[in-house]
Amino acid sequence: MTDLAPQELRVLVAVERERSFTAAAAALGMTQSAVSHAVRAGERKLGAVLFERGRSGATPTAAGTRVVAQARQVLRLLELMRTEAREGEPExxxxxxxxxxxxxxxxxxxxxxxxxxxxxxxxxxxxxxxxxxxxxxxxxxxxxxxxxxxxxxxxxxxxxxxxxxxxxxxESYALAHPVGHPAPRTLPLVDWDENCGSYTRSWWHGQDWIPQATINVADDTVVLSLVAQGIGMAIMPRLALLGAPDGLAVTDLGPEPPSxxxxxxxxxxxxxxxxxxxxxxxxxxxxxxxxxxxxxxxx
The missing domain is CATH 3.40.190.10 (Periplasmic binding protein-like II)
Structure with missing residues (x-):
C-alpha cells in the first residue's frame, strides 16, 4: 500500500472540518476536483470509504473519523519536526x-x-x-x-x-453550603453536568443523605453562586472551591472523602x-x- 502524502492528509482534515468538498477547496486554495481526487486517492490507498457524499455535504464515516484524527496527529508531528530541527540548542x-x-x-x-x-x-x-x-x-x-x-x-x-x-x-471533594446554616446536609442539592464521574460514583451511591439534585446547571461557578445565595448545598472538588464567593462555607466530608x-x-x-x-x-x-x-x- 502506498502511504498517504502530507497534502492528502491536509485535504482529509479540511473536508472533515468544513463538511464540504467545495468549502475545503476554498480553505486550501485548491479546486474542488483536486480535493475530490485527493479524497478518492486516500480512500483507495486505505481501502475504506472515508466520507459519505450527499446534498448536505461530506459526512465522515466511522473510518473517516478515525483516519482524520490520526491525520491531525501526523501533521502536528511534521510541524513539530520542523520546529525542533531548527532549534539547534537543547535548551x-x-x-x-x-x-x-x-x-x-x-x-x-x-x-x-x-x-x-x-x-x-x-x-x-x-x-x-x-x-x-x-x-x-x-x-x-x-x-x-x-x-x-x-x-x-x-x-x-x-x-x-x-x-x-x-x-x-x-483532588478531594468537600461540602459547599451557605455560611452559618445549622444543618447543611439537609439542604437541597445543587449539581452540575461535569460532577460525579466514575471516580466518585461508588462513594456517592453509599451516602443516603444526598438527595436528587433540585437544580442542575452547566457550570460549577454557577453552582457556587447559587449555594452562596442560600439555594442549596453542593458536593464539589477542591479546585472548584478556590476563590469561592462570599456567603459560601466549605465543610469536610469526613475522614475518607471522595476524590x-x-x-x-x-x-x-x-x-x-x-x-x-x-x-x-x-x-x-x-x-x-x-x-x-x-x-x-x-x-
Missing part, C-alpha cells in the same frame, strides 16, 4: 503548544504554569482551550488531534490505546517533543493548593 523551546484543560484546573493551576513557561521559554506560545470534562473531554481533544496535551480527570476514557495518561495529583485523580494526557510521540516536555516539567513543579495530594510518578 531552546519555541513555537506553539496546544493545551486542553477543564475549567477549574485551567483557572487555578494553569496561570502559574504559563507564567513559569513564559519566564523560562519566552519563545514558546501556549494555546489553551477550555473543554468540558464530559463525554470525550480533554482526553478526546488529544486523541482527535486537536491538542498536544490535555489536563484531564483520570478515568476509563484516559486509558484508551494511543494515549499516555500520567496522574499529577489527587479524583487529575493528570496530563498526551500521545507517546507528542510527549517526547520539547514543547510538551516543557509543559510537563512545569506541571510537575507547580505548588498545589490545600486539598490536593501530589502523585509524582514518572511518565
Amino acid at each position: 531552546r523551546v519555541a513555537g506553539p503548544v496546544r493545551i486542553a484543560a477543564f475549567r477549574s484546573v485551567a483557572a487555578q493551576l494553569l496561570p502559574t504554569v504559563l507564567a513559569r513557561l513564559a519566564e523560562r521559554h519566552p519563545e514558546l506560545s501556549p494555546q489553551v482551550r477550555i473543554v468540558r470534562e464530559i463525554g470525550r473531554g480533554t482526553a478526546g481533544e488529544v486523541a482527535d488531534g486537536h491538542a498536544d496535551l490535555g489536563l484531564a480527570t483520570m478515568d476509563e476514557t484516559t486509558t484508551r490505546p494511543g494515549l499516555v495518561a500520567v496522574p499529577l495529583f489527587a 479524583r485523580l487529575v493528570g496530563y494526557v498526551s500521545t507517546p510521540a507528542l510527549a517526547r517533543t520539547a514543547t510538551v516536555r516543557a509543559v510537563i516539567r512545569e506541571l510537575r513543579a507547580v505548588p498545589l493548593p490545600p486539598g490536593l495530594t501530589p502523585k509524582r510518578q514518572g511518565g
Whole structure:
C-alpha cells in the first residue's frame, strides 16, 4: 500500500472540518476536483470509504473519523519536526503548544504554569482551550488531534490505546453550603453536568443523605453562586472551591472523602517533543493548593 502524502492528509482534515468538498477547496486554495481526487486517492490507498457524499455535504464515516484524527496527529508531528530541527540548542523551546484543560484546573493551576513557561521559554506560545470534562473531554481533544496535551480527570476514557495518561495529583471533594446554616446536609442539592464521574460514583451511591439534585446547571461557578445565595448545598472538588464567593462555607466530608485523580494526557510521540516536555516539567513543579495530594510518578 502506498502511504498517504502530507497534502492528502491536509485535504482529509479540511473536508472533515468544513463538511464540504467545495468549502475545503476554498480553505486550501485548491479546486474542488483536486480535493475530490485527493479524497478518492486516500480512500483507495486505505481501502475504506472515508466520507459519505450527499446534498448536505461530506459526512465522515466511522473510518473517516478515525483516519482524520490520526491525520491531525501526523501533521502536528511534521510541524513539530520542523520546529525542533531548527532549534539547534537543547535548551531552546519555541513555537506553539496546544493545551486542553477543564475549567477549574485551567483557572487555578494553569496561570502559574504559563507564567513559569513564559519566564523560562519566552519563545514558546501556549494555546489553551477550555473543554468540558464530559463525554470525550480533554482526553478526546488529544486523541482527535486537536491538542498536544490535555489536563484531564483520570478515568476509563484516559486509558484508551494511543494515549499516555500520567496522574499529577489527587483532588478531594468537600461540602459547599451557605455560611452559618445549622444543618447543611439537609439542604437541597445543587449539581452540575461535569460532577460525579466514575471516580466518585461508588462513594456517592453509599451516602443516603444526598438527595436528587433540585437544580442542575452547566457550570460549577454557577453552582457556587447559587449555594452562596442560600439555594442549596453542593458536593464539589477542591479546585472548584478556590476563590469561592462570599456567603459560601466549605465543610469536610469526613475522614475518607471522595476524590479524583487529575493528570496530563498526551500521545507517546507528542510527549517526547520539547514543547510538551516543557509543559510537563512545569506541571510537575507547580505548588498545589490545600486539598490536593501530589502523585509524582514518572511518565
